[in-house]
Amino acid sequence: MARELLKGNIAMAEASIRAGVEAYFGYPITPQTELLEWMSLRMPELGRAFLQAESEVAAINMVYGAACTGKRVMSSSSSPGVSLMMEGLSYIAGTEVPVVLIDVVRGGPGLGNIAPSQGDYNQIVHGGGHGDYHAIVLAPASVQEAIDLTVLAFDLAEKYRAICIVLADGNVGQMMEPAELPPMLPLDRPVPDWAVQGAQGRERRILSSIYLKPEDEEVTNIRLLERWQTIEANEVRFKEYYLEDAEIAVIGFGSAGRVAYSAVRAARAEGIRVGLLRPITVSPFPSARIAELASQVRAFLVAEMNTGQMLADVQLAVSGRAPVEFYGRLGGVVPFPDEILTEIQRIAYRPMTMNGDPRRSWLKRLKSQME
């Protein structure tokens, strides 16, 4: 297939179609809406199900129902809409049916704005819905990666009967880049042996998230945890740049990781030995690799478009063995490479201490920069 100029949202929509999604349920919300609009055009012409639901609450429960039939199904939304989906996501996790969700994150809390943000990292990576479960979370930084990770999301969701979320931000959804779409997959997957499609010639099946006896729920929680541990063992993905001889490791995901990449290259041109680790799976998190780097590098710099949510995961992996500095822009503001370069230079040329919460000193620097 040839490369073509594609907008992120449309690329993720078409990638889902090529990956064999059989039903889409969603509700309009900026900066994700083009995805839904593309589905409204394409799905019916392919004889597949598209429905604009009355709300995100309904959309995710339609997804839940359709997923119980064993079909490939998905939804997409942005932050406020995803908040409304949390109940449904928890039920989906408890019922162990595969579902793909694309979250094109915007500024918040509340109605916030429609600019790119990573403010929902904690909601998506560390929970959201009630109860004890994990979702696989993939974080693209380009249109091509958005396509590839969307396709991967369906495979991972089905492999583990789990929720797989593509955590994009407004940048990834809205930007246009040359990218290549995968070929159209045939819809010839066999019906899974747990799917509910009518009890023709077999025992009836029940799909539910209820385990009334605490002992049964405990067994379920253990099953979910063990499956998660398998995912942690097999599915951690990240990209590394210039880390072989690095003394400073920058860590950033999605758009922030991409901006950090430009900063790292500029710093390398100055002779600073800095590299970048960009998590592709923010859940499961590449903790083991970061722990390894902790004995190689002099310091870490975490760059995010939030107040330091992934920072906590990095700190946990580093476990105090090296200083972890932080730089973030908030509320829908995207950092420039220069801002991160300045941080890299500061770390490279000044002695590092490990005193206190790195967000305090960052906030001081940010505020003086804003004045």
Place this chain on the structure above:
Amino acid sequence: MVTTIPYQIVYSRPESFSEVSTHYCPGCTHGIAHRLIAEVLDEMGLREKTIGVAPVGCSVFAYNYFNCDFVEAAHGRAPAMATGIKRVLPDRTVFTYQGDGDLASIGMAEIMHAAARGENITVVFINNAIYGMTGGQMAPTSLPGQKTTSSPRGRDVETTGFPVRMAEILSKLDGVGYSVRRSLHDPKNIRLSKKAIRMAFEVQSRGLGFAIVELLSTCPTNWGMTPKEALHWVEDRMIPVFPLGDYKITSSVAGIRV
């Protein structure tokens, strides 16, 4: 010489009913509604192509009692879940079974929009004027003055509004092919209820839109009555507020003979 006496089975467990006893309280009419649905599925030969959607409420375990595929929805979301199933498996029979808290309170948006879309599903709506499962709180269908654990002085319409009449409300939506209210308080009305349930499944199998049967039902436990008193309460107190009747039968549905 042995003479065989000809016999005819007049009553047996429907195949669509599982061989387990239900957890419902003595005198609760949930079980009657279940049996009527199971009989209709048998009569129409639908058991093997049916997917039921259970609600959150006393009938949360409905999936244990039907011998067909079943899923269990979040509170109020059964119509959305049923929509998802029906949209990917349009040739299957999909029905929801929902209480009044589930359908007329927390799930109001989902039921209204499923109906407005003319979603080709069947809804059996159990109106017992109370929240059974959580121990007898006020429902949107509780009667004016009705004492519940969350309206201990009786439902005050000044502050909590009036009973919601779903069969009437849904009848106003163009997507609805069939919307009726029946009652389970005596044998005659039980027979009429069954006929309505049959119609609601016929509407689905012919693709004639959204079909709902509202069934006035008892909750002796939380009403604080004996089963017999509860049946009388349905007749004397509920029916005046929730009149039985056909609120919508579209012309294409009217032609169906069952």
